[in-house]
Amino acid sequence: MTLRPDIASRLRRDPAGLVCAVVQQHDTGEVLMVGWMDDEALDRTLRQGRVTFWSRSRQEYWRKGDTSGHVQYVRSVALDCDGDALLVTVDQVGAACHTGRRSCFMAGGDLGAVVGAALHPGVHEEPGSPGEGRSGADQG
Ligand SMILES: [Zn+2]
Numbered sequence: 095m096t097l098r099p100d101i102a103s104r105l106r107r108d109p110a111g112l113v114c115a116v117v118q119q120h121d122t123g124e125v126l127m128v129g130w131m132d133d134e135a136l137d138r139t140l141r142q143g144r145v146t147f148w149s150r151s152r153q154e155y156w157r158k159g160d161t162s163g164h165v166q167y168v169r170s171v172a173l174d175c176d177g178d179a180l181l182v183t184v185d186q187v188g189a190a191c192h193t194g195r196r197s198c199f200m201a202g203g204d205l206g207a208v209v210g211a212a213l214h215p216g217v218h219e220e221p222g223s224p225g226e227g228r229s230g231a232d233q234g
Pocket residue numbers: 127190191192193197198201
């Protein structure tokens with residue numbers, strides 16, 4: 095089988111023919127992992143109820159859980175606004191990460207980012223930008 099043309103025409107693939115697939119646990123919202131799909135992997139994922147990736151390191155299709163038992167059962171697949179990323183919601187069996195952690199981002203660990211906060215409710219300020227909270231001081 096081949097990927098539906100109306101879907102294939104919306105994909106914006108990288109030079110290797112791949113799009114990024116973000117995998118999220120459907121009920122908790124956990125972001126579990128990121129993988130890569132070509133047209134065939136996406137087609138299989140849409141049809142089989144199981145997530146299939148293209149492994150860039152092994153250069154082969156890889157249906158999640160076939161060797162590890164950590165199956166990802168598909169709940170939904172969505173394409174983003176410009177067609178270069180997929181959001182796959184799943185029911186994850188066991189660990190999503192090959193390290194045995196539930197998510198790849200738990201395995202990689204927190205990087206200690208500075209936590210940003212709006213100064214006033216409803217006002218969002220970007221770091222280093224003049225900010226909307228000021229009066230006309232920057233105008234000129
Ligand atoms: Zn991982």
